[in-house]
Amino acid sequence: MRVPARTTFINSVAAAFIFLFIYTALSKLMAFTSFKATLQQWPLIKNYASVIAWILPVTELLISLLLFIPFSRLAGLYSSLAVMIMFTLYIGYMLVFSSNLPCSCGGVLKQLTWKQHLLFNIFFTLLAAIAAGLEKQRKKRIDVV
Amino acid sequence: MRKYLLGIVAVALAIGFSAFTKPITKKDKFATYYFAASNIQTLANCASVTVTFPNSEPPQSISSCGGSTNICWLAFPNFVIDGNGKYRPSSNGTSELTNYCSYTASNLKN
Numbered sequence: 001m002r003v004p005a006r007t008t009f010i011n012s013v014a015a016a017f018i019f020l021f022i023y024t025a026l027s028k029l030m031a032f033t034s035f036k037a038t039l040q041q042w043p044l045i046k047n048y049a050s051v052i053a054w055i056l057p058v059t060e061l062l063i064s065l066l067l068f069i070p071f072s073r074l075a076g077l078y079s080s081l082a083v084m085i086m087f088t089l090y091i092g093y094m095l096v097f098s099s100n101l102p103c104s105c106g107g108v109l110k111q112l113t114w115k116q117h118l119l120f121n122i123f124f125t126l127l128a129a130i131a132a133g134l135e136k137q138r139k140k141r142i143d144v145v
Numbered sequence: 146m147r148k149y150l151l152g153i154v155a156v157a158l159a160i161g162f163s164a165f166t167k168p169i170t171k172k173d174k175f176a177t178y179y180f181a182a183s184n185i186q187t188l189a190n191c192a193s194v195t196v197t198f199p200n201s202e203p204p205q206s207i208s209s210c211g212g213s214t215n216i217c218w219l220a221f222p223n224f225v226i227d228g229n230g231k232y233r234p235s236s237n238g239t240s241e242l243t244n245y246c247s248y249t250a251s252n253l254k255n
Contacts, residue, residue, distance in 0.1 A: 011151050012151065014151070015152055015155040018152055018155040018156060018159065019155040019156075019158055019159045019162075020159075021159075022155070022156060022159035022163070023159040023162055023163050026160065026163040030163065068149070068156070070148045070149075
């Protein structure tokens with residue numbers, strides 16, 4: 001049976017987010033002490049750094065699980081979209097007010113400059129939005145049939 | 146099973162990739178050091194910095210940071226290694242470097 005291009009696109013975006021979230025979550029957990037120490041220097045969230053240091057990677061792993069299971073993929077795409085919007089807004093804030101601070105992103109993403117990171121996030125935010133829209137349409141169509 | 150194939154590949158790649166990449170800053174481009182805030186005053190308004198690179202994890206808690214238990218940090222771009230475990234700012238380091246003075250400590254972390 002031939003898989004429609006739309007489904008292939010949705011599955012590919014889900015797989016890309018699974019890769020991204022698991023990779024960054026594991027990288028954060030493997031360097032937990034320095035990750036937490038970096039968060040403690042960030043404006044707005046530094047008072048909650050200890051809690052956020054756990055919440056972020058755990059949330060990323062949970063979203064990966066939602067994306068992995070076909071039944072919950074739409075919820076996973078919406079969650080990815082929400083998280084990416086949040087990250088993008090925060091990076092925008094950092095770019096304007098605290099661009100001298102290091103990024104607490106996991107793994108090789110730490111090598112990106114704030115501007116590169118902003119573009120990276122905008123790209124993935126758009127991907128999540130498109131995939132979530134297409135998946136919603138696909139589910140509606142299945143429900144009607 | 147086909148439904149899960151891409152997801153399984155993504156999970157495997159993510160685990161493999163995270164195992165082979167270390168989540169630290171690139172030493173020759175950007176170094177981040179954590180230290181106690183009590184040293185901030187001695188670091189201010191000085192021309193250069195010399196730090197000992199211990200190549201080890203930072204301690205779970207170090208001395209107080211402005212009265213609290215925060216770990217502080219300094220980020221120096223354009224570091225070079227002098228061959229004796231010392232990291233120094235390169236000659237074309239940015240203006241950030243000019244604000245810090247000589248500093249050696251055993252609880253630094255790249």
